[in-house]
Amino acid sequence: LNEIAAGVLKGQRVAISKAISSIENRDENSRALLKELFPHTGKAFVLGVTGPPGTGKSSLVNELAKRYRSRGAKVAILAIDPTSPVSGGAILGDRVRMIEHSLDSGVYIRSMASRGDEGGLSHSARNAIRVLDAAGFDLVIVETVGIGQAEVQIVGVADLVIVVLMPELGDEVQAAKAGLMEIGNIFVVNKSDLPGADKVIYNIFSILSTRDGWKQASVKASAKTGAGISELVDKIEEFRASHREAASVGERKLTNLREELLRNVALNIDEIVESKMKNDAGFKNVVAKVAAREIDPESATDLLVQCFVDRFQAKRKKTKGLK
Numbered sequence: 001l002n003e004i005a006a007g008v009l010k011g012q013r014v015a016i017s018k019a020i021s022s023i024e025n026r027d028e029n030s031r032a033l034l035k036e037l038f039p040h041t042g043k044a045f046v047l048g049v050t051g052p053p054g055t056g057k058s059s060l061v062n063e064l065a066k067r068y069r070s071r072g073a074k075v076a077i078l079a080i081d082p083t084s085p086v087s088g089g090a091i092l093g094d095r096v097r098m099i100e101h102s103l104d105s106g107v108y109i110r111s112m113a114s115r116g117d118e119g120g121l122s123h124s125a126r127n128a129i130r131v132l133d134a135a136g137f138d139l140v141i142v143e144t145v146g147i148g149q150a151e152v153q154i155v156g157v158a159d160l161v162i163v164v165l166m167p168e169l170g171d172e173v174q175a176a177k178a179g180l181m182e183i184g185n186i187f188v189v190n191k192s193d194l195p196g197a198d199k200v201i202y203n204i205f206s207i208l209s210t211r212d213g214w215k216q217a218s219v220k221a222s223a224k225t226g227a228g229i230s231e232l233v234d235k236i237e238e239f240r241a242s243h244r245e246a247a248s249v250g251e252r253k254l255t256n257l258r259e260e261l262l263r264n265v266a267l268n269i270d271e272i273v274e275s276k277m278k279n280d281a282g283f284k285n286v287v288a289k290v291a292a293r294e295i296d297p298e299s300a301t302d303l304l305v306q307c308f309v310d311r312f313q314a315k316r317k318k319t320k321g322l323k
């Protein structure tokens with residue numbers, strides 16, 4: 001048995017950290033690790049928390065972690081790229097949060113850089129979640145700053161998505177709102193200790209809709225005063241209860257897996273093309289033919305793809321990996 005995998009299964013923090021680093025760096029050990037851990041996954045509830053920069057996601061996550069800890073749940077927090085350009089203090093805030101929980105073995109906190117590549121976040125995050133799941137955490141909270149693609153990706157990894165908003169958001173956020181409205185199951189208007197929260201609640205309320213049998217909910221809260229946090233926990237539990245048996249959940253998981261495998265295949269093929277084809281003599285030959293105007297680029301591409309597929313199929317017959 002892989003030593004790190006064994007440590008993860010025992011819930012050892014050092015092993016968990018090593019495993020996630022291995023996944024993040026996609027080193028040689030990461031595949032073997034995931035292979036051993038995967039049979040032990042599928043138990044954790046994954047909560048996605050997203051929203052525009054600085055709305056108080058980390059502060060809320062901290063409050064949620066405390067509530068769930070007091071109920072006896074083991075909680076892991078995965079912060080994806082916690083350095084948002086707007087609230088430069090995020091790192092400091094996250095440090096404070098870590099210190100607050102650092103003596104509690106039932107809480108594990110980890111940051112991951114999204115590195116800006118589109119498939120990267122979901123690939124590493126998904127597998128990091130699997131490590132935490134196998135390590136026995138009941139609740140895994142994934143925090144991402146919701147700008148651009150990030151908020152769409154979180155749907156693919158989370159069982160429930162919370163979108164955090166606040167009073168006085170600017171125009172840029174209005175534009176992003178359409179995307180956020182699509183993915184949220186629960187909308188939190190945080191910083192309700194500041195003026196204007198009721199207006200945001202009112203605006204959201206008119207566009208909430210029902211998806212997969214769940215009526216999108218809105219909750220007014222303040223991570224600062226603690227107001228509304230109990231209501232938020234109640235809503236989360238309501239969602240979990242209503243989805244425990246729902247057929248739509250199985251469908252969502254299947255869709256997510258389908259997406260994951262498709263993207264993995266595309267990424268792997270891309271890697272093979274980059275690493276193998278570039279230096280292949282046959283490939284260089286075709287390039288020379290295009291340069292000599294003996295063949296046009298489109299036909300050359302078709303030819304190369306055909307060669308690639310033929311090779312893949314020849315290999316496949318040998319290994320009998322697929323039927």
Ligand SMILES: Nc1nc2c(ncn2[C@@H]2O[C@H](COP(=O)(O)OP(=O)(O)OP(=O)(O)O)[C@@H](O)[C@H]2O)c(=O)[nH]1
Nearest residue numbers: 053054055056057058059084087090191222223224
């Ligand atoms: N007044 C008030 N301030 C809050 C509340 N929640 C968070 N803040 C403050 O808002 C700032 C941003 O909080 P964070 O929790 O770091 O927000 P975030 O959404 O995680 O930020 P990024 O990860 O950088 O996008 C901090 O200065 C917090 O202290 C709240 O309920 N009320």
Ligand SMILES: [Mg+2]
Nearest residue numbers: 057058082090
């Ligand atoms: Mg944050």
